[in-house]
Amino acid sequence: MIRKAYFGVILLTLVLCFGQSDDIAAEQLVKAMDYNLNAKTRILTSKMVVHGRRSSRTIESRSWVKGINQAYTEYLAPPREAGTKMLKSRDKLWTYSPQTDRVIQISGHMLRQSVMGSDMSYNDMMEDRPLTDLYEATVEGSEVIEGRKHWILFLEARVTGLSYPKRRAWVDAEYLLPLKEELYAKSGKLLKSTSMDGIKKVQGRWFPTRFIFKDELKRNSRGTEWIIDDIAFDKEIPDSRFEKAILRK
Amino acid sequence: MIRFLTKGLLRDRSRSLFPVLVITLTVTLVIFSIGFLKGTMNSLLLDTAVILTGHEKVVTRAYHEESQLMPNDLALLEVDQLVADLHQNYPEFFWSPRIKFAGLLDVPDENGETKIQGPVLAVGIDFFSDGSREIELWELERLMVSGRLPEHRDDVLISSKLADQLNVKAGESVTFIGSTMDNAFSTYNFNIAGTFNLRKGQTDKQMMLVDLSGARAALDMENAASAIFGFIHSLYYDDEAAVMLRDEYNETHSDSLDIFSPFMLALRDGNQMGTMVDISGAIMAIMGGIFLVVVMVVLWNMGLMNGLRRYGEVGLRLALGESKGQVYRSMISEAVIIGLTGTVIGTGIGLALTYYVQENGIDYTKGIEALSNSSMVMPNVFYAQVTPDLLYIGFVPGVLATVLGTMLAGLAVYKREMAQLFKELET
Numbered sequence: 151m152i153r154k155a156y157f158g159v160i161l162l163t164l165v166l167c168f169g170q171s172d173d174i175a176a177e178q179l180v181k182a183m184d185y186n187l188n189a190k191t192r193i194l195t196s197k198m199v200v201h202g203r204r205s206s207r208t209i210e211s212r213s214w215v216k217g218i219n220q221a222y223t224e225y226l227a228p229p230r231e232a233g234t235k236m237l238k239s240r241d242k243l244w245t246y247s248p249q250t251d252r253v254i255q256i257s258g259h260m261l262r263q264s265v266m267g268s269d270m271s272y273n274d275m276m277e278d279r280p281l282t283d284l285y286e287a288t289v290e291g292s293e294v295i296e297g298r299k300h301w302i303l304f305l306e307a308r309v310t311g312l313s314y315p316k317r318r319a320w321v322d323a324e325y326l327l328p329l330k331e332e333l334y335a336k337s338g339k340l341l342k343s344t345s346m347d348g349i350k351k352v353q354g355r356w357f358p359t360r361f362i363f364k365d366e367l368k369r370n371s372r373g374t375e376w377i378i379d380d381i382a383f384d385k386e387i388p389d390s391r392f393e394k395a396i397l398r399k
Numbered sequence: 400m401i402r403f404l405t406k407g408l409l410r411d412r413s414r415s416l417f418p419v420l421v422i423t424l425t426v427t428l429v430i431f432s433i434g435f436l437k438g439t440m441n442s443l444l445l446d447t448a449v450i451l452t453g454h455e456k457v458v459t460r461a462y463h464e465e466s467q468l469m470p471n472d473l474a475l476l477e478v479d480q481l482v483a484d485l486h487q488n489y490p491e492f493f494w495s496p497r498i499k500f501a502g503l504l505d506v507p508d509e510n511g512e513t514k515i516q517g518p519v520l521a522v523g524i525d526f527f528s529d530g531s532r533e534i535e536l537w538e539l540e541r542l543m544v545s546g547r548l549p550e551h552r553d554d555v556l557i558s559s560k561l562a563d564q565l566n567v568k569a570g571e572s573v574t575f576i577g578s579t580m581d582n583a584f585s586t587y588n589f590n591i592a593g594t595f596n597l598r599k600g601q602t603d604k605q606m607m608l609v610d611l612s613g614a615r616a617a618l619d620m621e622n623a624a625s626a627i628f629g630f631i632h633s634l635y636y637d638d639e640a641a642v643m644l645r646d647e648y649n650e651t652h653s654d655s656l657d658i659f660s661p662f663m664l665a666l667r668d669g670n671q672m673g674t675m676v677d678i679s680g681a682i683m684a685i686m687g688g689i690f691l692v693v694v695m696v697v698l699w700n701m702g703l704m705n706g707l708r709r710y711g712e713v714g715l716r717l718a719l720g721e722s723k724g725q726v727y728r729s730m731i732s733e734a735v736i737i738g739l740t741g742t743v744i745g746t747g748i749g750l751a752l753t754y755y756v757q758e759n760g761i762d763y764t765k766g767i768e769a770l771s772n773s774s775m776v777m778p779n780v781f782y783a784q785v786t787p788d789l790l791y792i793g794f795v796p797g798v799l800a801t802v803l804g805t806m807l808a809g810l811a812v813y814k815r816e817m818a819q820l821f822k823e824l825e826t
Contacts, residue, residue: 200581200582202472202582203461203473204472204473205581207581209583230579230583231583245584245586247586249588250574250586250588252507252511252586253511253512254505254513255512257516258516260503260576263578264578264582265584267579267581267582267583
């Protein structure tokens with residue numbers, strides 16, 4: 151673990167040094183983003199504010215994430231959603247709702263459905279693999295947005311079956327986070343756009359406290375905010391947290 | 400005079416019985432054919448109306464824009480009040496809320512784990528309210544394959560095709576997976592009360608019928624509905640009346656600047672339904688017209704033949720001193736009496752026959768089942784329809800054609816020369 155942390159610090163230093171010149175290596179940039187956004191484990195409490203066409207709803211949840219294959223979420227509020235649980239284990243996703251007392255596997259076209267009415271799909275939730283494993287990156291240039299330098303990074307899938315085969319990210323040169331991103335279909339059609347703000351340093355890495363997702367296919371979509379109230383990296387999480395039996399507990 | 404002519408007609412059966420029989424038969428045929436044609440066209444429209452459009456449908460303006468996506472987040476709110484207002488303001492229609500939604504139906508195994516899933520297209524209809532005519536509209540009592548009609552909020556009916564696909568039967572429990580009105584994830588347990596077969600091709604392939612209260616509980620749509628359907632009490636679609644009501648409602652109740660304001664659509668406003676309504680009207684007019692013309696030619700010809708057959712009688716009457724005008728008028732009066740008698744009897748029989756088929760229908764189930772791969776919404780029992788115009792339409796061929804034929808034949812009276820009459824009579 152210590153060795154990994156050292157590697158991260160060295161990578162970040164290298165990128166920060168290169169970050170000042172225009173010929174920054176795209177791969178290093180993607181690795182730095184992965185380092186900031188991923189961790190061995192994450193425990194977070196968050197709020198999802200879904201802006202509907204008539205009203206907005208706030209859904210509170212607590213999640214435990216281990217690596218890229220295991221995640222467990224418990225919904226805390228509002229009352230209709232409270233007690234609903236969701237478990238991801240490798241490529242499978244189950245949900246449990248206390249109203250029906252049923253554990254249901256979400257598969258097939260249901261994975262493209264929205265999570266709790268938000269602009270995020272179950273596929274978005276499932277896809278946690280590092281960008282370096284999935285995309286070939288090229289730097290298209292740089293742009294100054296609100297006084298901050300951003301690298302424009304174009305990512306093209308190197309594996310098949312991804313929800314977004316192409317994406318373009320505006321990566322903050324200091325935070326090394328994609329503060330703005332556009333996600334495209336293979337045809338080049340814009341499917342989703344995301345942005346993040348409220349960047350804070352948490353346990354040695356820059357991490358956003360608010361994400362905004364917008365499904366560009368939804369007409370008149372007002373987007374979904376995902377606000378991280380509290381996050382802790384690399385804490386031990388017992389394996390029992392990711393067993394299917396926890397859903398009915 | 401009329402009494403005299405009537406007596407003459409009754410005493411000479413060759414002049415009365417056969418013509419009256421022909422006119423009666425022809426008028427009966429005209430009345431029944433037009434009534435059956437109208438009923439059949441209405442059956443075609445009614446099937447679509449029951450499932451998709453209603454004779455009238457009230458939705459929000461925003462829902463109408465995206466109706467293909469079944470956007471229940473844009474549904475009507477405060478529906479009880481809206482329905483009460485519609486009943487009060489437009490009593491010639493009956494109004495009923497509907498919720499249309501889609502999702503997955505999940506069948507559990509003995510451990511409560513997913514055994515099989517399949518897509519479902521559900522319609523929430525009012526099964527339980529007093530005076531609700533949904534069971535009659537969907538003809539569910541006739542179309543049930545197994546089980547019973549829903550008795551509780553969470554009871555559902557699923558199509559026999561969907562039941563076969565999911566390998567479930569009446570009495571089992573299934574979980575609906577979908578989205579609430581707020582697009583939140585929703586799971587809800589339903590009990591399969593029975594299965595049905597609409598016998599309309601692929602229309603009900605993934606169909607589930609649920610009571611409105613069950614749909615509202617599953618989708619968190621308290622006092623909301625996707626649409627409010629309106630039907631004319633007789634179930635006979637009157638396009639003119641529907642369009643007039645739509646225009647009036649939208650003018651007085653709908654705000655074009657408010658996307659959530661209620662907006663009324665007539666049956667013809669549904670996808671390509673306008674063309675269908677127009678085409679069915681045109682087909683009916685053309686077929687009815689052709690039939691009427693053929694029948695008129697037949698009766699005209701009969702009037703003509705009747706006139707010519709009486710050539711000798713007319714000559715004798717003229718020879719006895721009756722004026723040509725008197726003979727001509729008496730022939731026409733007789734034609735009117737015969738025409739009226741035949742038409743009245745024919746209209747009576749035609750209406751009775753049409754009414755019988757209106758109530759009982761003619762079942763083409765086997766023929767329609769053979770077309771079950773077609774995606775068209777087809778009725779399998781065809782009903783006739785008694786409409787007010789059937790009361791007078793028979794008079795056109797029955798009286799008018801007969802009288803015109805007689806008038807034409809009678810013109811020969813004026814061509815007869817007195818000098819020739821006795822010669823003719825001698826032979």
